[in-house]
Amino acid sequence: MVARVIPVEPFDLVIFGATGDLARRKILPGLFHRFRAGQMPPDAKIIGSARSDIDSAGFRELIAAAIGEFIPEELRPAELVSEFLNHLSYVHIDAMGETGWSELRGILRPEAVRTFYLSVSPSLFGAIAERLSHNDIATLESRIVVEKPFGHDLTSAQALNKDLLRHFDEQQIYRIDHYLGKETVQNLMALRFANSLFEPLWNSTHIDHVQITVAESIGVAGRGGYYDQSGAMRDMVQNHLMQLLCLIAMEPPSKFTSNSVRDEKVKVIEALEPVALDDIVRGQYRSGRDNQSYFDDVENANSRTESYIALKLAVGNWRWAGTPFYLRTGKQLRDRASEIAVVFKDPPHNIFPNKMEGRKGNALIIRLQPDEGITLRTTIKEPGPGGMRLTEVDMDMSFADALGDSLMSQDAYERLIMDVIRGDQTLFMRGDEVEAAWAWADPLIAAWEDANQRPVPYDPGSSGPEEALMLMHRGGRRWRPIGD
Numbered sequence: 478m479v480a481r482v483i484p485v486e487p488f489d490l491v492i493f494g495a496t497g498d499l500a501r502r503k504i505l506p507g508l509f510h511r512f513r514a515g516q517m518p519p520d521a522k523i524i525g526s527a528r529s530d531i532d533s534a535g536f537r538e539l540i541a542a543a544i545g546e547f548i549p550e551e552l553r554p555a556e557l558v559s560e561f562l563n564h565l566s567y568v569h570i571d572a573m574g575e576t577g578w579s580e581l582r583g584i585l586r587p588e589a590v591r592t593f594y595l596s597v598s599p600s601l602f603g604a605i606a607e608r609l610s611h612n613d614i615a616t617l618e619s620r621i622v623v624e625k626p627f628g629h630d631l632t633s634a635q636a637l638n639k640d641l642l643r644h645f646d647e648q649q650i651y652r653i654d655h656y657l658g659k660e661t662v663q664n665l666m667a668l669r670f671a672n673s674l675f676e677p678l679w680n681s682t683h684i685d686h687v688q689i690t691v692a693e694s695i696g697v698a699g700r701g702g703y704y705d706q707s708g709a710m711r712d713m714v715q716n717h718l719m720q721l722l723c724l725i726a727m728e729p730p731s732k733f734t735s736n737s738v739r740d741e742k743v744k745v746i747e748a749l750e751p752v753a754l755d756d757i758v759r760g761q762y763r764s765g766r767d768n769q770s771y772f773d774d775v776e777n778a779n780s781r782t783e784s785y786i787a788l789k790l791a792v793g794n795w796r797w798a799g800t801p802f803y804l805r806t807g808k809q810l811r812d813r814a815s816e817i818a819v820v821f822k823d824p825p826h827n828i829f830p831n832k833m834e835g836r837k838g839n840a841l842i843i844r845l846q847p848d849e850g851i852t853l854r855t856t857i858k859e860p861g862p863g864g865m866r867l868t869e870v871d872m873d874m875s876f877a878d879a880l881g882d883s884l885m886s887q888d889a890y891e892r893l894i895m896d897v898i899r900g901d902q903t904l905f906m907r908g909d910e911v912e913a914a915w916a917w918a919d920p921l922i923a924a925w926e927d928a929n930q931r932p933v934p935y936d937p938g939s940s941g942p943e944e945a946l947m948l949m950h951r952g953g954r955r956w957r958p959i960g961d
């Protein structure tokens with residue numbers, strides 16, 4: 478299968494924070510891939526901006542080095558890289574200052590789609606939005622893209638929304654959650670709403686429970702300062718895992734438009750029932766003689782921040798009453814593996830004489846990364862003359878095998894940036910959605926803080942704390958092995 482390239486309008490893209498890690502590692506390499514694929518209009522302008530006092534030539538050098546570092550050699554022929562670099566220029570602006578803005582205004586074309594990508598600390602979002610507006614740089618058609626974290630709690634998220642909405646309409650604001658740009662995550666919608674096979678079973682009559690796992694093998698070394706202020710709940714659950722839960726639990730939207738999809742997602746978040754502290758397990762990876770490692774990584778020996786969290790959630794509506802959703806995510810686990818397992822109930826009546834030992838039951842497993850694909854666990858007769866004995870087998874489909882590696886290799890950022898240029902907000906979070914997710918998360922965080930709770934230790938390279946296994950066992954269930 479060959480990737481189809483959807484043409485986009487001529488655009489001027491301004492990247493604030495263009496010298497930073499995200500811009501060098503993801504945004505500009507992503508744009509290079511789109512250029513290589515022929516999706517970038519010949520006159521597209523990419524304007525980098527940051528506090529560093531460099532010129533356009535210096536910026537091109539920086540990005541040439543980033544392309545060299547983050548894109549495999551066979552995908553970056555020198556001639557193509559140099560053609561791409563011709564699209565780049567740089568304007569030196571301190572977001573808190575007043576210089577450089579008129580130079581930026583002078584570079585932008587009236588007829589091009591004008592997009593401002595704020596790849597900077599959220600504390601600068603308000604200042605940049607205000608200056609873009611006051612200097613007549615942003616027009617009514619401009620788009621503004623903002624990075625995570627979108628707030629630390631409900632109050633700060635509301636303040637960010639207010640700052641942005643003072644100068645831009647909601648239809649102009651693109652709040653990034655890079656999980657929504659992942660190919661398999663979008664496939665969840667196709668799987669549910671483009672097949673008649675699953676929808677009749679997609680409810681608590683047939684589904685016993687759902688497991689959502691986002692396991693990482695890396696720790697937090699190098700990002701300790703940020704991470705220790707956040708923890709797994711704020712860093713991963715409030716945004717990425719919440720989005721996965723919404724896509725699994727939402728009602729079918731009436732149309733595939735950004736607001737129809739986002740309306741349904743908000744309803745899921747609002748239907749979440751309060752979570753008891755007993756249904757939350759928070760862990761911290763620790764090892765060695767002094768039981769350190771997380772403490773070392775964040776340089777805080779008294780830290781109470783969780784690097785692992787598991788929760789049992791209930792979606793209080795007709796479809797899901799009685800079907801728990803188990804979520805877990807953590808750092809320094811045994812593998813990098815993310816998946817959603819939808820585990821079905823047993824048939825109501827067993828006609829077979831031999832009980833199957835260790836039966837796990839039917840399950841639909843959607844692998845998000847790595848080796849994206851779908852597995853359907855089914856029960857069959859054990860082959861051979863042993864009579865009617867049952868066993869379980871996996872019907873397994875890897876997207877790369879079925880569709881080709883090249884289609885699966887597109888990075889989330891590539892797709893999301895092009896969606897912004899095309900004016901499609903479907904894969905971006907709406908303001909009320911982010912606020913609803915914080916309104917859900919805040920009381921949970923407050924509850925463990927009020928209880929002075931310390932995370933339980935777990936071994937680096939393990940599957941997480943024992944207590945998380947117990948969370949499942951209490952309901953007579955078990956987690957799927959990480960990276961199975």
Ligand SMILES: NC(=O)C1=CN([C@@H]2O[C@H](COP(=O)(O)OP(=O)(O)OC[C@H]3O[C@@H](n4cnc5c(N)ncnc54)[C@H](OP(=O)(O)O)[C@@H]3O)[C@@H](O)[C@H]2O)C=CC1
Nearest residue numbers: 494495496497498499527528529571572596597598624625
């Ligand atoms: N890095 C990542 O993997 C991810 C990052 N993010 C988010 O993306 C954003 C950027 O992160 P990241 O690239 O890692 O951060 P970096 O610290 O690497 O880069 C920050 C950028 O902001 C610029 N900057 C800082 N202060 C000012 C200012 N006063 N005026 C203008 N520019 C300024 C810096 O410019 P200069 O260097 O010239 O001072 C630099 O280009 C953050 O919101 C982060 O949370 C989200 C997901 C992943």
Ligand SMILES: O=C1O[C@H](COP(=O)(O)O)[C@@H](O)[C@H](O)[C@H]1O
Nearest residue numbers: 625655691693712713717815846
């Ligand atoms: O947003 C974040 O995501 C990454 C995990 O992203 P993935 O695409 O590699 O699964 C996580 O490591 C980081 O802590 C978090 O801020």
